[in-house]
Amino acid sequence: MTTATVSFDPFSEDFFTSPYETYRLMREHAPVYYSEQYDFYALTRHVNVAEAFKDHETYSSAYGVDLAQVRTGEITKHGGIIAMDPPAHRRMRSLLNKVFTPRAIEARRALVEQVIDQFLTKVDGGGFDFVQDFSALFPVEIMTIMQGVPAQDRQQIRLWIDDFLHREPGAVEMSEHGLQSAIEMSMYYYKLIKERRSNLGDDLLSKLIEAEIERDNGEMAPLDNLEITEFAVLLGGAGAETVTKLLGNAAVAFAQNPDQWQKLLDDRSKIPLAVEELLRYEAPAQYNVRRAQRDVTLHGVTIPAGSPVFLVGGSANRDPEAWTDPDVFDIDRDRTQAQNLGLGYGIHSCLGAALARLESALALDRMLDFMPRYEVDWSGCKRVNMQNVAGWSNVPVRVLP
Template sequence: MTATAVVFDPFSQDFFNSPHEIYRRLRDEAPVYYSPEYDFYALSRHDDVAAAFKDHDTYSSAYGVDLAQVRKGEVTKHGGIIAMDPPAHRRMRSLLNKVFTPRAIEARRELVTSTIDAVLGRVNPAGFDFVQDFSARFPVEVMTIMQGVPEADRQQIRLWIDDFLHRDPGQVEMSEGGLKSAIEMSVYYYQLIKARRKDLGEDLLSKLIESEIEREDGELTPLNSLEITEFAVLLGGAGAETVTKLLGTAAVVFARNPEQWQLLLEDRALVPLAVEELLRYEAPAQYNVRRSMREVTLHGVTIPAGKPVFLVGGSANRDPRAWTDPDTFELRRDRAEAQNLGFGYGIHSCLGAALARMESVVALQKMLDFMPRYQVDWAGCRRVNMQNVAGWSNVPVRVLD
C-alpha cells in the first residue's frame, strides 16, 4: 500500500483542530515542504526554524507576516514593527524597549492581579466558559488600561481583533467583515491618539507621543499618529490574543494531564515552569511567515528567492531532534535542551513576552485558588479558526467541590 504524501494546509479544518500529526510527518518526510496549492515553503525542524528566525537577511519580515501579505511581493508600508527588518526594526524596537522595561512590567502586577480578581469574581463556578468568561476578558482589559482606552471600549478591541484574525477553512485573505473590523480598530486608535495629544497622561499612548525615534538620516523626531496607531493595534492584538489562547490551552492541557495540575497544587514554585512548558507544548502563535530574499538549499530542497516561507515554531517545539519525549507535557523537563520558540526567537521575539509571562503566572496562581479541582465539558469545546493563532474559543468548565 502506497503511503500518501504529507499535505500541510494551514487554512484547513484539520490544521485548526490539531496540527501535530501533520508536523511529525513534515519533520520526518518533508523538512523543507513545498505547497503547490498555495506556492509557499515551510520549515518544521527545530534547528532550521531557529536559524531562520535569526537570519533576517535570508528570511525577511518586511513583506508582511502572513501568507496573504507576503505573496504580494511588496514591502509592507503599514505593518508596524513586526513587518520590519533592520535597521528600521532596531530603531523601533529600541523605542518600545524603553516602555517595556522589567521595572515597568513589574509595576503592572497589581493591575493584572486586580483585573483577574474582578473577572473571576463575575463567573459562576457551577458552570462557565473558561475562555469567553475569563481568559478572553482580562488580558485585553490589562493592555487597554495600559494604553489608556476608556473602559466602555476595551472589550470592543478584542472583538475587532477576533474578527480580522478569523479565517474560515480554505480562506487565505482577510474577509470583507474582517477588513472592516481592522479599519474600524485603526480609526479608533488614530482618533484616540489625536485626542490624547491634547491631554497627555501616564499611559502607553502618551509615552509614545512624547518619545522620539532616530530616523534613517540620524535625526531624532517624534512618532507621527499613524506610526503610533500601528504600535497600538499591534500591542492591542498581541495583548489580547497571546495570553487568552495560552490560558485557554492551559485549562485543556491540565485537564488532560491531571498529574501535572496536582504538581502545581502541591508546589506553586512550578507555576513559571508551567507557563514555559505551555509555550513549548501548544504556543498561541504556531507559525510566522517570511519572504526568502535569496535562493537557499536545505535538506536537498532549493527555496527560490521571493517565496513565502512558513517558520513553523509549533512544530519545532515538538521536534524529538531537539527535545526528549516532546509530545509529553512535563513541567519538570530539562529546559536547557533546546531554545523554546513559543515567543519567537531573534530580533522578532515577542516584545511583550515579559508582560505575557507575568499575566499568565498570576492567572495560573488564581486558577489554582479558584478551581483546584475542575471538570471540562469536552462536547462544548471549540477551537479557533485564525490566522497565525492557535487555541480554543470555548472551553466550558465546572468547578468541583
C-alpha cells in the first residue's frame, strides 16, 4: 500500500467523524504521507511527530498555523505567538509564562470551581446536552473573566470562535461568515484594550498592557494594542476550545467504557490520570501545520523545502510503537511509555496547559457528584466540523437514578 491508496483528507466528513483507522493505515503504509489533492505532507508516527515538534529550525511556525496560511509561502505578520519562531517566540513566551505560572493558576482554583458549579447546577439531570448546556459554556467564561471581559460579552467570544474555526466538508479556507466573526472578535478585543489602558485592573489584559518585552534591537518596550489583541484572541480561543472538547470527549469515552468511570467513582485520586488519558486518546487538537525550511528525507520520502507539513499528534498518540494497546481507553495507562502530545510538545506546547488540566480535573470531580450514573442518547450525538479540532458539538445525556 502506498500514499496513493491511503486517503487522508483533513477537511472531509470522514476525518471529522473518526480519523483513527486512516491514521493506522498512514502509520503502517505511508508514514510520510503526501496529499496530491491539497499539496501537503503529513507525519503520523510518534517518533517523527515528537521530533518535528521540537525542531523549529526545520519545521517553522512563522508562516501560519493552518494549511491556507502556510501554503502562501509568506511569513505571517499577524497570528501571535503560535505563528512565531525563536527568538521572537522566546521573548513573547517568556512574557506570558509569568502570567501562567503554576502558582498563578492554582490561585484560580476557587474561581474555576465557582464557574463550573454555576453552569452545572442549571442543567436538568433528566435530560440535557452535555456540551451545549455545560462543557461549551464554562471554559470560555473562566478565560474571559481572567481577561476582564464584561459579563454580558463572555459567551459571545465563544460564538465568534466557533464561527471562525468551523469548516464545511472540503473547505480549506475560512468561510466569509467565519472571517467576519474573526474580524468582529479582533475589533472587540482591540476596543476593550484601548479602554482598559485608562482603567487598569488585575486582569490579564491589564497585565499585558503594563508589561514590557525585549525588541529586536535589544531595547525593552511595551506591547502595542494589536499585539495584545492577538494574545487576547489566542487565549480566548484556546480557553474556549480545549477543555470544551476534552470534556465532551470524556462524556462519550466514559459512557463507552463504564469500567473506567467506575474506577473514578471508586478512587478520585485517579482524576489527573484520567485527564492525561483523555488528552492521549482523543486530543482536542489533532494536528498542527508547519512549513519545511529544508529538504527532509524520512522513510524514503523527501519533503521539499517550502512544503506544508501536518504534524498529526492525534495519530502519534495512538502509535503502537509508542504505547501498549493504544486504541484502548485506560486511565491506569503507564504514562512513562511515551510523550503525550495531546497538548503539543516543544516550544509551542500549550501555554494554558496547567489551566486546562485544572479545569478538566475539577469538572470531572463535579461530574462524579452530579452524574455518577448516566446514559448517552447516541442518536443525538453530533461531531464538530472544525479546523484541526476533534470533539462533539452535541452529547445528549440523562442522569440515571
